[in-house]
Amino acid sequence: MIAEAGHYALVLALALALIQSTVPVLGARLRDPALMSVARSSAIGQLLFAAAAFAALVTLHVTSDFSVVNVFENSHSLKPMIYKITGVWGNHEGSMLLWVSILALFGGLVAVFGNNLPLSLRAHVLAVQAWIASAFYLFILITSNPFLRIANPPLEGRDLNPILQDIGLAVHPPMLYLGYVGFSISFSFAIAALLEGRIDAAWARWVRPWTLVAWIFLTLGIAMGSYWAYYELGWGGWWFWDPVENASLMPWLAGTALLHSALVMEKRNALKVWTILLSILTFSLSLLGTFLVRSGVLTSVHAFATDPTRGVFILLILCLFIGGSLTLFAGRASTLKQGGLFAPISREGALVLNNLFLTTACATVFVGTLYPLALEVLTGAKISVGAPFFNLTFGPLFFPLLVAVPFGPMLAWKRGDLLGAAQRLLAAGVAALVVTALVWAWTRGGSALAPLAIGLAVFVIAGAISDLVERTGLFRMPLAIAMQRTRGLPRSVWGSAFAHAGLGVALIGIVCETTWNSEYIATMRPNDVARLAGYELKLDGLSSQQGPNFREMTAAFTVSSDGERIAAMTPSKRNFTTRAMSTTEAALLTRGFSQLYISLGDTTAEGAIAVRIYHKPLVLLIWLGPVLMAFGGLMSLSDRRLRVGAPKPAKALRGLQAAE
Amino acid sequence: MTRKQRKLTIIGGALAVLAVAVGLVLNALRDSIVFFSTPTMVAEKHVAPGTRFRLGGLVQPGSLVRGDNLAVTFEVADGGAKLPVAFTGILPDLFREGQGIVAEGALDASGTFKADTVLAKHDETYMPKDVADALKKQGYWKDNGGARPDANLKPSAASTETRAAAGAVQGASQ
Numbered sequence: 001m002i003a004e005a006g007h008y009a010l011v012l013a014l015a016l017a018l019i020q021s022t023v024p025v026l027g028a029r030l031r032d033p034a035l036m037s038v039a040r041s042s043a044i045g046q047l048l049f050a051a052a053a054f055a056a057l058v059t060l061h062v063t064s065d066f067s068v069v070n071v072f073e074n075s076h077s078l079k080p081m082i083y084k085i086t087g088v089w090g091n092h093e094g095s096m097l098l099w100v101s102i103l104a105l106f107g108g109l110v111a112v113f114g115n116n117l118p119l120s121l122r123a124h125v126l127a128v129q130a131w132i133a134s135a136f137y138l139f140i141l142i143t144s145n146p147f148l149r150i151a152n153p154p155l156e157g158r159d160l161n162p163i164l165q166d167i168g169l170a171v172h173p174p175m176l177y178l179g180y181v182g183f184s185i186s187f188s189f190a191i192a193a194l195l196e197g198r199i200d201a202a203w204a205r206w207v208r209p210w211t212l213v214a215w216i217f218l219t220l221g222i223a224m225g226s227y228w229a230y231y232e233l234g235w236g237g238w239w240f241w242d243p244v245e246n247a248s249l250m251p252w253l254a255g256t257a258l259l260h261s262a263l264v265m266e267k268r269n270a271l272k273v274w275t276i277l278l279s280i281l282t283f284s285l286s287l288l289g290t291f292l293v294r295s296g297v298l299t300s301v302h303a304f305a306t307d308p309t310r311g312v313f314i315l316l317i318l319c320l321f322i323g324g325s326l327t328l329f330a331g332r333a334s335t336l337k338q339g340g341l342f343a344p345i346s347r348e349g350a351l352v353l354n355n356l357f358l359t360t361a362c363a364t365v366f367v368g369t370l371y372p373l374a375l376e377v378l379t380g381a382k383i384s385v386g387a388p389f390f391n392l393t394f395g396p397l398f399f400p401l402l403v404a405v406p407f408g409p410m411l412a413w414k415r416g417d418l419l420g421a422a423q424r425l426l427a428a429g430v431a432a433l434v435v436t437a438l439v440w441a442w443t444r445g446g447s448a449l450a451p452l453a454i455g456l457a458v459f460v461i462a463g464a465i466s467d468l469v470e471r472t473g474l475f476r477m478p479l480a481i482a483m484q485r486t487r488g489l490p491r492s493v494w495g496s497a498f499a500h501a502g503l504g505v506a507l508i509g510i511v512c513e514t515t516w517n518s519e520y521i522a523t524m525r526p527n528d529v530a531r532l533a534g535y536e537l538k539l540d541g542l543s544s545q546q547g548p549n550f551r552e553m554t555a556a557f558t559v560s561s562d563g564e565r566i567a568a569m570t571p572s573k574r575n576f577t578t579r580a581m582s583t584t585e586a587a588l589l590t591r592g593f594s595q596l597y598i599s600l601g602d603t604t605a606e607g608a609i610a611v612r613i614y615h616k617p618l619v620l621l622i623w624l625g626p627v628l629m630a631f632g633g634l635m636s637l638s639d640r641r642l643r644v645g646a647p648k649p650a651k652a653l654r655g656l657q658a659a660e
Numbered sequence: 661m662t663r664k665q666r667k668l669t670i671i672g673g674a675l676a677v678l679a680v681a682v683g684l685v686l687n688a689l690r691d692s693i694v695f696f697s698t699p700t701m702v703a704e705k706h707v708a709p710g711t712r713f714r715l716g717g718l719v720q721p722g723s724l725v726r727g728d729n730l731a732v733t734f735e736v737a738d739g740g741a742k743l744p745v746a747f748t749g750i751l752p753d754l755f756r757e758g759q760g761i762v763a764e765g766a767l768d769a770s771g772t773f774k775a776d777t778v779l780a781k782h783d784e785t786y787m788p789k790d791v792a793d794a795l796k797k798q799g800y801w802k803d804n805g806g807a808r809p810d811a812n813l814k815p816s817a818a819s820t821e822t823r824a825a826a827g828a829v830q831g832a833s834q
Binding site for chain 2: 234341342343344349352353356357360361363364367368371381382383384385386388389392393396397521522523573581582583584601602604610612
């Protein structure tokens with residue numbers, strides 16, 4: 001009953017989305033406010049029905065209704081409750097349902113909070129949103145219905161893939177989707193602007209908060225996924241340049257560029273055409289990511305060819321939206337009026353540079369991700385493009401970008417003073433050089449690259465601090481005035497300082513982890529001691545337990561340093577009987593920002609066990625950086641200019657003017 | 661500066677960065693790409709010792725020998741040919757005799773494949789993509805996919821979440 005209700009709710013959501021796709025556009029043509037307002041109510045209705053469908057699937061999973069294929073294939077009655085819920089989106093059908101639900105959520109939010117948008121703009125935005133939604137509702141209903149029943153219901157389910165039975169899965173995909181799908185809003189705004197043939201600074205003010213929200217979630221989602229891979233896979237790696245990861249990195253790079261170019265548009269009414277293009281590209285890359293992950297093309301090009309329904313369907317959606325929007329862009333972009341002038345050395349110029357490097361870096365990731373697929377389809381040759389490729393392309397492009405980051409906020413709009421900015425960054429530069437020299441001396445003349453990269457990171461962080469110091473007048477003015485200025489500083493200034501510093505923090509973590517990571521791999525017997533990075537790790541013994549749906553073998557380690565006991569660590573290996581799979585549960589010991597990491601291998605016949613121990617210096621900074629970036633985004637989001645005043649239309653009746 | 665000059669500066673800068681990027685990409689594509697081979701392809705093509713490539717196939721049952729200090733040797737077969745593989749390190753969780761693996765490394769002078777990474781990339785049927793494709797092409801693919809309780813069910817393509825994770829499940833010696 002619940003499954004059928006969920007299915008029906010999904011069909012109703014599709015029906016509403018179809019209404020929302022057409023009626024408001026018609027209303028905008030006819031300048032009929034009533035028809036245009038249909039967008040709002042249908043978007044809210046669509047959200048309710050999509051949420052109902054999602055709630056239905058959650059209920060089915062929670063109650064372990066194995067008469068539903070999706071539940072049978074991905075759940076098990078003994079599975080802990082939290083994983084019964086998170087298992088809803090741990091599979092193709094459920095995760096697509098989550099995707100459209102979030103799409104409906106964003107549409108609903110625009111409908112609710114978009115009251116101050118010009119009526120025709122809101123109608124167009126919500127209509128475009130509904131075009132996307134309709135396509136994906138159709139995709140789910142036709143190829144990936146999560147509510148299908150089994151004729152002869154089995155008694156027990158096949159369980160969720162054990163690797164996915166982890167709290168990281170509870171948070172990572174929803175976050176990532178909030179990011180991916182969040183970019184649909186800026187896409188819809190861009191298409192609406194092209195349809196209306198009008199775009200101005202106010203447009204950027206409406207779009208920026210939505211982009212910022214999506215970007216914050218995507219940042220956190222990527223960081224979360226990386227941390228999850230780090231502790232769950234037992235290999236100690238945190239980024240593999242896997243196509244699935246690249247699929248989320250590309251929209252992030254484009255989205256970061258979009259955030260910055262929207263800033264230029266908002267403040268200076270320039271870069272309009274480019275901002276529109278970036279909005280389209282960012283969401284196109286989100287769609288591409290969805291295609292790569294959901295079509296099965298990554299698992300096998302051949303699987304894609306033999307079971308084409310899903311892949312071809314998403315590919316069609318992809319072509320329709322990317323092709324359609326780019327065609328519209330090509331046709332209409334020239335009609336958008338060009339905006340303000342600026343010198344190459346200026347805040348705008350710096351932001352253009354930022355965009356240039358971010359989009360180029362994004363393009364190299366794009367090539368590295370799709371080239372093997374294209375080559376295999378065209379020639380049948382199989383190649384793998386791995387970390388070396390990305391280190392050789394992505395790295396050199398990010399280097400100049402990071403050098404430029406501290407200069408950007410120091411330059412004035414329209415015409416900047418590079419020399420003045422350099423003078424104000426003198427302290428940061430000196431700090432960077434000192435740190436580089438210190439690190440280089442401390443590592444006794446090893447590779448010069450790592451100390452330089454650390455110096456660069458320090459430059460970025462110190463540059464962000466210098467910007468704050470400059471603006472508040474700290475050290476230059478009496479403390480009281482500086483404090484007053486600090487309080488008066490716009491939150492967006494704090495936001496960008498935090499986000500930029502986060503970049504530097506993440507870089508320090510990345511460099512330290514990759515350069516000075518130490519490792520110990522051996523077979524150990526009880527009472528053996530491993531020595532690594534000044535720690536002694538003694539294997540006390542092995543034991544086994546029974547978990548809810550797995551058997552577990554645990555190794556007990558005592559960690560000590562200089563003969564003093566610090567902590568116990570208990571890595572384990574879990575064997576999931578239903579799927580006959582085992583997972584490695586690594587044990588992590590955090591010391592400051594560094595971590596000790598133990599994962600287990602196979603046991604040998606003599607009762608010894610293969611053990612892999614890592615010491616990862618400052619590894620936590622890798623994820624602290626993105627958290628700081630997201631926090632910066634949040635601060636920026638709370639800036640009063642995004643809440644107050646801005647979204648008022650310049651003319652009261654704008655909403656009733658002609659659509660073009 | 662006139663509007664035109666400013667525009668040209670920006671366009672020039674953009675082209676310069678793009679040119680650098682294209683150069684980097686081409687250079688990286690030349691140097692850092694690793695080709696995939698099966699034992700049969702290795703036997704046919706006479707791959708030179710020292711050339712890095714990825715070897716994919718099934719672990720020959722009964723061939724796994726564990727030596728001292730985590731050294732292992734095993735054979736990788738694809739139905740047509742077999743190739744001995746030497747590896748030192750911890751094998752991935754999903755490494756089992758009879759199952760598909762992908763190893764990265766190079767042949768030594770004696771014709772043994774010295775692997776520095778062993779990947780057990782897998783989908784739900786525990787078969788790395790490259791291996792499955794190669795085996796299918798050669799007709800050694802048995803599409804039973806393990807015990808499926810309900811034959812009416814489509815094999816779900818749902819393992820992409822797993823891929824993100826398990827795509828990287830690997831054993832590395834360094």
